[in-house]
Amino acid sequence: MLFSSLTFLFIFLPLLLVIYFLAKDKYKNYILLAVSLLFYSWGEPKYIVLMLLSITVNYVLALLLDKKRKYDKLFLIISLIFNIGMLFSFKYLNFFITNINNIAHLNISLFKLTLPIGISFYTFQILSYVVDVYKKEVKVQKNIFNLGTYIAFFPQLIAGPIVRYQTIEEELKTRTHSIEKVSDGLRRFVLGLAKKVIIANNVALIADTIFDSPNVSEYGTLVIILGMLAYTFQIYFDFSGYSDMAIGLGKIFGFTFNENFNYPYVADSVTDFWRRWHISLSSWFRDYVYIPLGGNRVSKLKWIRNILVVWMLTGFWHGASWNFILWGLFYGILLLIEKLLLSKILNKLPKVIRWIYTFIIVNIGWLIFRLESLDTLKVVFKNLFTTGSKGFYNFISSNYDLVNYLPFMVLALIFSFPIYKIINDKLKDSTIYLFIKDIIIIILFVLCVAFLINNSYNPFIYFRF
Amino acid sequence: MEKVRNIIFITTFSLVLCLGFGSLFTSQKKISESENRDLYQFKHPTIGHFLKGTYQSNLEHAIEDQILLSESIKQNMNKYLSFSNIFLHKGFLCKNNYLKLGQKDTNIYYNFNCDKRMVYGYITNDDNNEKKLISIIDSYSKLNELVDTYYYYVPTSETINFRDGSTTWDIYSELTKNLKGNYKIDKLKYNGYDEYKELFYATDHHWNNRGSYKGYLDIVKLLKATGKVNEPVDEVTLDLYFNGSMARTIRKYDFQEKFRVYKFTEDNKPLLKLQNGYEYGQQEKYLNNQYEEGLILNHYARFYGPDLPELKFNTKRPELDNLLIISNSFSNAVNVLLATHFNKTFVVDLRTYENFNPKEYIEKNNIDKVLVLMDDSFVTCGQFVIDWGNK
Numbered sequence: 028m029l030f031s032s033l034t035f036l037f038i039f040l041p042l043l044l045v046i047y048f049l050a051k052d053k054y055k056n057y058i059l060l061a062v063s064l065l066f067y068s069w070g071e072p073k074y075i076v077l078m079l080l081s082i083t084v085n086y087v088l089a090l091l092l093d094k095k096r097k098y099d100k101l102f103l104i105i106s107l108i109f110n111i112g113m114l115f116s117f118k119y120l121n122f123f124i125t126n127i128n129n130i131a132h133l134n135i136s137l138f139k140l141t142l143p144i145g146i147s148f149y150t151f152q153i154l155s156y157v158v159d160v161y162k163k164e165v166k167v168q169k170n171i172f173n174l175g176t177y178i179a180f181f182p183q184l185i186a187g188p189i190v191r192y193q194t195i196e197e198e199l200k201t202r203t204h205s206i207e208k209v210s211d212g213l214r215r216f217v218l219g220l221a222k223k224v225i226i227a228n229n230v231a232l233i234a235d236t237i238f239d240s241p242n243v244s245e246y247g248t249l250v251i252i253l254g255m256l257a258y259t260f261q262i263y264f265d266f267s268g269y270s271d272m273a274i275g276l277g278k279i280f281g282f283t284f285n286e287n288f289n290y291p292y293v294a295d296s297v298t299d300f301w302r303r304w305h306i307s308l309s310s311w312f313r314d315y316v317y318i319p320l321g322g323n324r325v326s327k328l329k330w331i332r333n334i335l336v337v338w339m340l341t342g343f344w345h346g347a348s349w350n351f352i353l354w355g356l357f358y359g360i361l362l363l364i365e366k367l368l369l370s371k372i373l374n375k376l377p378k379v380i381r382w383i384y385t386f387i388i389v390n391i392g393w394l395i396f397r398l399e400s401l402d403t404l405k406v407v408f409k410n411l412f413t414t415g416s417k418g419f420y421n422f423i424s425s426n427y428d429l430v431n432y433l434p435f436m437v438l439a440l441i442f443s444f445p446i447y448k449i450i451n452d453k454l455k456d457s458t459i460y461l462f463i464k465d466i467i468i469i470i471l472f473v474l475c476v477a478f479l480i481n482n483s484y485n486p487f488i489y490f491r492f
Numbered sequence: 493m494e495k496v497r498n499i500i501f502i503t504t505f506s507l508v509l510c511l512g513f514g515s516l517f518t519s520q521k522k523i524s525e526s527e528n529r530d531l532y533q534f535k536h537p538t539i540g541h542f543l544k545g546t547y548q549s550n551l552e553h554a555i556e557d558q559i560l561l562s563e564s565i566k567q568n569m570n571k572y573l574s575f576s577n578i579f580l581h582k583g584f585l586c587k588n589n590y591l592k593l594g595q596k597d598t599n600i601y602y603n604f605n606c607d608k609r610m611v612y613g614y615i616t617n618d619d620n621n622e623k624k625l626i627s628i629i630d631s632y633s634k635l636n637e638l639v640d641t642y643y644y645y646v647p648t649s650e651t652i653n654f655r656d657g658s659t660t661w662d663i664y665s666e667l668t669k670n671l672k673g674n675y676k677i678d679k680l681k682y683n684g685y686d687e688y689k690e691l692f693y694a695t696d697h698h699w700n701n702r703g704s705y706k707g708y709l710d711i712v713k714l715l716k717a718t719g720k721v722n723e724p725v726d727e728v729t730l731d732l733y734f735n736g737s738m739a740r741t742i743r744k745y746d747f748q749e750k751f752r753v754y755k756f757t758e759d760n761k762p763l764l765k766l767q768n769g770y771e772y773g774q775q776e777k778y779l780n781n782q783y784e785e786g787l788i789l790n791h792y793a794r795f796y797g798p799d800l801p802e803l804k805f806n807t808k809r810p811e812l813d814n815l816l817i818i819s820n821s822f823s824n825a826v827n828v829l830l831a832t833h834f835n836k837t838f839v840v841d842l843r844t845y846e847n848f849n850p851k852e853y854i855e856k857n858n859i860d861k862v863l864v865l866m867d868d869s870f871v872t873c874g875q876f877v878i879d880w881g882n883k
Binding site (some may be wrong): 028032033034036037038040041069070072073206207209210211213214217232236237239240241242245426429458461462465468469472473476477478479480481 | 494495499502504506508509510512545559562565788789790
């Protein structure tokens with residue numbers, strides 16, 4: 028189920044709110060676990076078994092690891108093999124088979140497996156829990172229902188943010204509920220919904236029309252730039268909108284999730300961009316891969332290796348395809364260049380130049396991310412720099428319905444900058460402003476519902492990761 | 493104050509949720525009269541349907557259909573979010589000097605059926621539409637006096653209620669009763685929804701290859717056109733994603749259909765080139781699988797040819813008549829077929845002219861016959877009225 032579905036908004040959410048807030052505190056986690064499993068099974072009924080297996084196995088392994096400290100490494104390894112093995116089987120196995128077939132000219136048949144929704148997210152959450160128990164940074168969870176609630180908690184289950192166990196460890200036991208938390212959570216939820224439904228879904232049509240066309244390799248510079256910009260906005264408003272909804276829902280039920288985005292498109296360096304984009308993923312890789320590898324407290328060569336390994340894995344986490352690996356390495360190399368050479372020069376440049384440099388890099392990055400075929404990527408890249416306005420008029424006249432979605436690009440551009448944050452910070456003490464803001468949020472919610480009733484195009488990018 | 497604000501916000505939000513939630517328990521609407529389709533209904537869940545995911549998708553569609561004000565939300569959203577029409581009306585895509593698209597004065601919205609087939613909402617003979625039809629009839633009656641004029645009318649789902657087969661507005665009868673002068677008239681005939689489905693696209697408002705070919709055969713007879721009729725040798729279903737005009741307009745991008753076309757032999761094929769040597773449409777490319785694909789690509793216009801203010805075909809056979817076709821995009825699919833029967837064929841789309849002088853045009857191009865090919869939107873579009881003024 029998606030948050031941006033009418034079923035969620037008008038059946039799931041109201042029923043859950045009523046049941047949850049009528050129930051006694053001691054039953055609240057059970058309710059959340061039950062509805063989270065229902066939420067998950069709504070889209071993937073058969074994979075609910077996988078989810079339950081994951082919860083049970085990791086619960087037992089973490090208990091054993093904590094109880095038999097002599098063998099804790101063994102249980103940790105078993106847990107890593109189990110979790111990464113699951114992720115590998117469902118997400119990466121066919122990728123490796125295809126590549127082995129290509130290299131060794133074999134014909135090993137592929138497995139007919141569909142990717143369980145959110146497996147990359149919940150696997151990383153489970154890993155963080157088991158590793159933290161092993162490192163004694165968190166206490167083992169003795170109540171399987173509480174652990175289940177953490178792993179399956181529906182707001183962050185299918186698209187993050189990746190919530191560490193330690194972030195909500197205390198809140199799983201005791202948490203407070205208040206009118207303020209509920210109303211703030213609802214506001215945040217609606218703003219996220221608007222980002223997704225009003226902006227992301229509409230600019231997605233421009234990006235998908237261009238990049239899903241089999242003739243994408245024939246488009247000229249202007250068409251590619253249009254598609255690239257549209258995708259840049261789509262992925263941000265889609266994913267950050269979903270994160271906002273997750274954070275808002277978490278707050279309603281008394282949980283505090285960390286922020287996952289901080290206006291990434293205002294970044295003035297690639298390093299800065301990655302401090303602002305998908306924060307929960309980059310910090311996960313930092314804490315569970317980069318630092319265990321030695322981080323930057325090693326020789327320069329090893330440090331370079333560490334950076335490249337982390338970024339290759341970051342890319343690979345997004346999908347079993349070479350373009351994602353390339354995308355990760357693209358950023359790894361750029362970060363190295365910035366750290367070793369460019370940062371001194373960049374710091375001397377005006378902010379606007381640094382911003383343009385970063386925005387162009389990020390757009391190129393998304394192009395690599397969007398085009399899964401490396402052959403297509405090669406041609407599109409060449410065309411991006413060599414073909415000018417060729418075919419632009421023809422493209423627009425054949426796709427003139429796209430004009431309908433251009434105003435949403437303008438909205439996307441405006442709201443990529445922290446305008447809302449600036450206004451909010453400035454006027455947060457004005458009662459009139461706060462009332463007007465609430466009216467706007469309610470209107471936005473009604474508008475979102477209208478868009479959902481009318482619009483069948485509701486893709487969701489991070490669903491598949 | 494903060495607490496009061498929070499309570500007011502939660503109450504208002506809950507009210508919206510309750511309105512949505514509550515409307516699901518009111519009696520279910522079965523039919524949308526304006527959309528001419530069955531609405532999705534709430535069904536009892538079964539384990540089988542849940543495991544297949546059909547229960548979930550039906551529920552989502554049912555909420556879409558049954559929620560309070562669903563119909564008017566759809567109509568208004570489509571009306572206000574069609575920015576492309578604004579650009580089209582401003583002549584954004586028009587390059588020729590005589591091109592200036594006027595304000596479109598049809599009042600159409602597009603809908604769909606539960607069988608994934610989309611149809612227009614109805615138009616009726618209300619005073620406004622009746623006036624427009626009378627203007628059309630009056631202005632074309634004058635044309636009848638000038639030259640041999642032939643009318644071919646294509647009834648669409650705009651004027652047929654497929655539930656009982658009744659006509660919401662019998663335009664054909666009004667034309668035959670009220671047109672004056674020397675003319676001949678015929679129409680595309682079909683009985684009921686099943687035959688309609690054979691002749692029209694599921695997601696686009698135009699006639700498909702079968703409908704337009706049937707129309708072509710009727711028109712050849714009506715015009716008593718000489719020469720061998722172009723006979724297709726094969727019907728090919730192109731494996732492409734066709735998201736027709738109606739689906740595009742209401743943003744139902746999951747509504748798609750296969751694109752079926754006819755193939756002709758080399759010695760019996762339509763006239764695909766215009767007098768200036770340019771190809772009209774991309775029929776050969778499509779048949780050789782060299783076509784573009786895209787989510788919202790207009791394959792009808794790309795395959796048959798786009799809407800242009802004027803087309804000129806020339807078979808260089810002076811022994812044949814010269815034909816003028818006055819039409820909208822409906823003629824795109826038959827222009828190249830009809831052109832093989834005439835010496836010169838001219839096609840004009842009056843929506844793109846500020847002033848069209850038929851007398852001058854007919855004299856200048858030695859027109860022998862005029863074909864007025866009209867669908868329902870033609871007669872309710874003021875731009876097709878010929879402004880005779882003092883011509």
